[in-house]
Amino acid sequence: MKNDLMANDVFKMASTQFDRAADYLDLDESVRERCKWPKRLITVTVPIQRDSGETEVFFGYRVQHHLSRGPVKGGLRFHPNVTLGEVAALAMWMNWKCALMGLPYGGGKGGITCDPRTMSLKETENLTRRFTTEMLPFIGPETDVMAPDMGTNAQTMAWITDVYSTHAGHLVPSIVTGKPVELLGSEGRNQxxxxxxxxxxxxxxxxxxxxxxxxxxxxxxxxxxxxxxxxxxxxxxxxxxxxxxxxxxxxxxxxxxxxxxxxxxxxxxxxxxxxxxxxxxxxxxxxxxxxxxxxxxxxxxxxxxxxxxxxxxxxxxxxxxxxxxxxxxxxxxxxxxxxxxxxxxxxGGVTVSYFEWVQNLQHYQWTEQEVLTKLETMLEKAFENVYHFAQTNxxxxxVAALALGIHEVAKVKATRGLFP
CATH class of the missing domain: 3.40.50.720 (NAD(P)-binding Rossmann-like Domain)
Structure with missing residues (x-):
C-alpha cells in the first residue's frame, strides 16, 4: 500500500513536504513513521441507478489520517479525477492544518470518482446517500466529521445528515459541517x-x-x-x-x-x-x-x-x-x-467547521459576526506563530507551518505511546 500511495504525484508531494519538516524537527523514526502514514484507507463501491434505468458503479474513498487528537475532519469531493492517493494527501495536509490551528481534530478526506456536472439532482442524491450508507461503520461525531469540498455543497451535507440521523433514530447535526443553516449549520460557514x-x-x-x-x-x-x-x-x-x-x-x-x-x-x-x-x-x-x-x-x-x-x-x-x-x-x-x-x-473553512461542530454539540447558535470575529482571531494567532517561527529559524x-503542525501531532503520538 505504501508503494501505491507513493506512486501518486499528489501524495508524493505531500510526503516530500512532510519529510522536509520532519527532518528539521529531527523526529524519532518510530514517531515519524506513525505520523506520516494514514490510520485508515477506506475504498467502497457505490452502485446507483441512473435516470436512464441503467445501473452504474462508482468508486468512493475516505482516508482517516489520524485520530490521536480527536475525530478526523475533512471534506468530501465529487470529481472525475478523485483517486485514493489524492485523498490520502489531502487528509495528511488537513492533519497538519488542524494541529496548526489548535483544533481538536485529525485529518480526513473523502471523494467519489464521478462527474457531478453530468448527473441529475436525483442521481447525485442517490450517490450521496449510498456512499453515506457504506461509510456508516466508519463515521460519527467523535470519529469522522465530513464537510463540503469540490463538487459538493450544503445540500450534499443535508443528505448525509438525513441518512446518519435516520439510522440513529434521532437528529445528529454534528455528523457533518457545512450544512444549511436551517439544519443547524453555522452562519458564516459558506464564506x-x-x-x-x-x-x-x-x-x-x-x-x-x-x-x-x-x-x-x-x-x-x-x-x-x-x-x-x-x-x-x-x-x-x-x-x-x-x-x-x-x-x-x-x-x-x-x-x-x-x-x-x-x-x-x-x-x-x-x-x-x-x-x-x-x-x-x-x-x-x-x-x-x-x-x-x-x-x-x-x-x-x-x-x-x-x-x-x-x-x-x-x-x-x-x-x-x-x-x-x-x-x-x-x-x-x-x-x-x-x-x-x-x-x-x-x-478558515475547517476552523468555522469546528465552530459549527461545537455549536451543534452545545445546541446553541452563534451569529455571523461572532463566527467571523472568532475566525479572524484564530487566524491572526496562527499567522503570527508561523511568521515568527519562520523568521526566528x-x-x-x-516549512514553518508544517513543522508547527507536525510537532503538535508528534507530541500527542509520543505521549499516548504505542498500543502493543
Missing part, C-alpha cells in the same frame, strides 16, 4: 475559507507595507473559495485584475466588478464572456504583475514551468497543494515572494 484567504493576505500586506486600497490581486478559480476571497478582498479595497475558472480567464487592469461577475457566472456557469473584462490565456494570467496571486482551484498549478516567471508579492494558497516542491525551491531561492502556505491560508513559511 469562511475565502474570507480567511483574504484576511491572511491583508496580514501579509501589513508585513510588507502594502496598502490594501492600492493593491491588486489575481485569483485562479472562482468556486466557493475563489469567489468569496475575491468579494472580501474587494471589500477591503483590493483591486481584482484577473480571475479564471474552468471556462477560461478574464483580465481588466482597471479592476473587475466582482458582484457583476457573480451574476454573470450564475447565468452562464462560468467567467468566460464577461463583458466587464477581456479574455486572457489562463496560464498567462498567472504570471501577470500583481500584489497577491491566489491559486484557489486544483493542486500543482504553480510548478517549475512558471515559478520563476511569477510577478506577485504574495502567493496565497487558497487551494490545497497548488505549489509543487520544485516550484517551492525556486520561490525560496528568489526570496521576493511572501508565501502563505495552504495549511494556514485556507484554514530562517526557514520558509511552508
Amino acid at each position: 469562511a475559507t475565502g474570507h480567511g484567504v483574504a484576511f491572511t493576505i491583508t496580514r501579509a500586506f501589513n508585513k510588507l507595507g502594502i496598502d490594501d486600497t492600492k493593491a491588486t490581486a489575481i485569483i485562479q478559480g472562482f468556486g466557493n473559495v475563489g469567489s468569496h476571497a475575491a468579494f472580501t478582498l474587494s471589500r477591503y479595497g483590493v483591486k481584482i485584475t484577473g480571475i479564471s475558472d474552468v471556462t477560461g480567464a478574464i483580465w481588466n487592469p482597471k479592476g473587475i466588478d466582482v458582484e457583476e461577475l457573480v451574476k454573470h457566472v450564475a447565468e452562464t456557469k462560468g467567467v468566460k464572456g464577461f463583458s466587464g473584462a477581456e479574455e486572457i490565456d489562463p496560464e498567462e494570467m498567472l504570471i501577470q504583475p500583481c500584489d497577491a496571486l491566489v491559486p484557489a482551484a486544483l493542486e500543482r498549478v504553480i510548478n517549475k514551468g512558471n515559478a520563476a516567471k511569477l510577478q506577485c508579492r504574495v502567493l496565497a494558497e487558497g487551494a490545497n497543494g497548488p505549489t509543487t516542491p520544485g516550484a517551492d525551491a525556486i520561490i525560496e531561492e528568489r526570496g521576493d515572494i511572501f508565501l502563505i502556505p495552504d495549511v494556514l491560508c485556507n484554514a 530562517n526557514m520558509s513559511q511552508r
Whole structure:
C-alpha cells in the first residue's frame, strides 16, 4: 500500500513536504513513521441507478489520517479525477492544518470518482446517500466529521445528515459541517475559507507595507473559495485584475466588478464572456504583475514551468497543494515572494467547521459576526506563530507551518505511546 500511495504525484508531494519538516524537527523514526502514514484507507463501491434505468458503479474513498487528537475532519469531493492517493494527501495536509490551528481534530478526506456536472439532482442524491450508507461503520461525531469540498455543497451535507440521523433514530447535526443553516449549520460557514484567504493576505500586506486600497490581486478559480476571497478582498479595497475558472480567464487592469461577475457566472456557469473584462490565456494570467496571486482551484498549478516567471508579492494558497516542491525551491531561492502556505491560508473553512461542530454539540447558535470575529482571531494567532517561527529559524513559511503542525501531532503520538 505504501508503494501505491507513493506512486501518486499528489501524495508524493505531500510526503516530500512532510519529510522536509520532519527532518528539521529531527523526529524519532518510530514517531515519524506513525505520523506520516494514514490510520485508515477506506475504498467502497457505490452502485446507483441512473435516470436512464441503467445501473452504474462508482468508486468512493475516505482516508482517516489520524485520530490521536480527536475525530478526523475533512471534506468530501465529487470529481472525475478523485483517486485514493489524492485523498490520502489531502487528509495528511488537513492533519497538519488542524494541529496548526489548535483544533481538536485529525485529518480526513473523502471523494467519489464521478462527474457531478453530468448527473441529475436525483442521481447525485442517490450517490450521496449510498456512499453515506457504506461509510456508516466508519463515521460519527467523535470519529469522522465530513464537510463540503469540490463538487459538493450544503445540500450534499443535508443528505448525509438525513441518512446518519435516520439510522440513529434521532437528529445528529454534528455528523457533518457545512450544512444549511436551517439544519443547524453555522452562519458564516459558506464564506469562511475565502474570507480567511483574504484576511491572511491583508496580514501579509501589513508585513510588507502594502496598502490594501492600492493593491491588486489575481485569483485562479472562482468556486466557493475563489469567489468569496475575491468579494472580501474587494471589500477591503483590493483591486481584482484577473480571475479564471474552468471556462477560461478574464483580465481588466482597471479592476473587475466582482458582484457583476457573480451574476454573470450564475447565468452562464462560468467567467468566460464577461463583458466587464477581456479574455486572457489562463496560464498567462498567472504570471501577470500583481500584489497577491491566489491559486484557489486544483493542486500543482504553480510548478517549475512558471515559478520563476511569477510577478506577485504574495502567493496565497487558497487551494490545497497548488505549489509543487520544485516550484517551492525556486520561490525560496528568489526570496521576493511572501508565501502563505495552504495549511494556514485556507484554514478558515475547517476552523468555522469546528465552530459549527461545537455549536451543534452545545445546541446553541452563534451569529455571523461572532463566527467571523472568532475566525479572524484564530487566524491572526496562527499567522503570527508561523511568521515568527519562520523568521526566528530562517526557514520558509511552508516549512514553518508544517513543522508547527507536525510537532503538535508528534507530541500527542509520543505521549499516548504505542498500543502493543
